Amino acid sequence: MQSAAKTPEEYLASLPEDRKEAMEKLRDVILNNLPKGFEECMAYGMLGYVVPLSLYPAGYHCTPNTPLPFLSIASQKNFIGFYHMGMYSDKELYNWFVEEFPKHSKYKLDMGKSCVRFKKVEAIPYDLIAELVAKIAPERWIALYESQIKR
Template sequence: MQSKATTPEQYLEELPEDRKEPMLKLRQVILDNLPSGFEECMNYKMLGYVVPHSVYPDGYHCNTKLPLPFMNLASQKNFIAVYHMGIYANPELMEWFTTEYANRVKGKLDMGKSCVRLKKMDQIPYDLFGELASKMTAQEWIDLYEANLKR
């Protein structure tokens, strides 16, 4: 879904009916578990959870006008996508997530480098995404981001 929304609330209002409940639940579990230092905003035309410039003035190296992205949540054409940059950058976190997902959900994990594709709305492990959101502080993410950037 390519959105022209300028706020998270507007983005959520535009969702098709079948996506509203799962997207609202995912958003809430992320907000409930995200450590301080992160901020919700619109980022890349989807819900974004970022380290704002007030915490990390350098911003994102690809476009320093943007805050440092951490997580994103989007309603795509055929699935809901949860993007988490930490699982892409931290192999131990990736291992934890893939193991926990397999323990909680029947069926195969559909995942790219940082993108988890959720196609079955009745099988979303909301608690797992809450735990994932809580696994890294803003400062830990900044440190990991900078360490990977310098490689």
């Protein structure tokens, strides 16, 4: 479900009450742990965290005039989605997250290539998300991204 919200605040205000608190907390965790250089925005109808064009003028290869996506969060129909492109691009980071998840949650990990789905708001392991978000600085993300694109 893509939102038509123009700002992160507008997006959060539009959420149903049963999702709002968890999404606000998830946003705070991301903003408090995201390395310097990333920027928050609305991207693809979700809260997005990107490498701005001022830092990476080449932009996203699919649409070069847009910032390079890094991670997103969204309140979807049946879950809260946490999308982390670093895990998709870095097998070691992916493996670390999969290994750490059971130490932080009593729920089974529901994950695709870059999307972690939380069907219950109480299942979100905020401390683990904080640690994950802090692991990749923009420069590292650009290098990972370019290593995948230029193959």
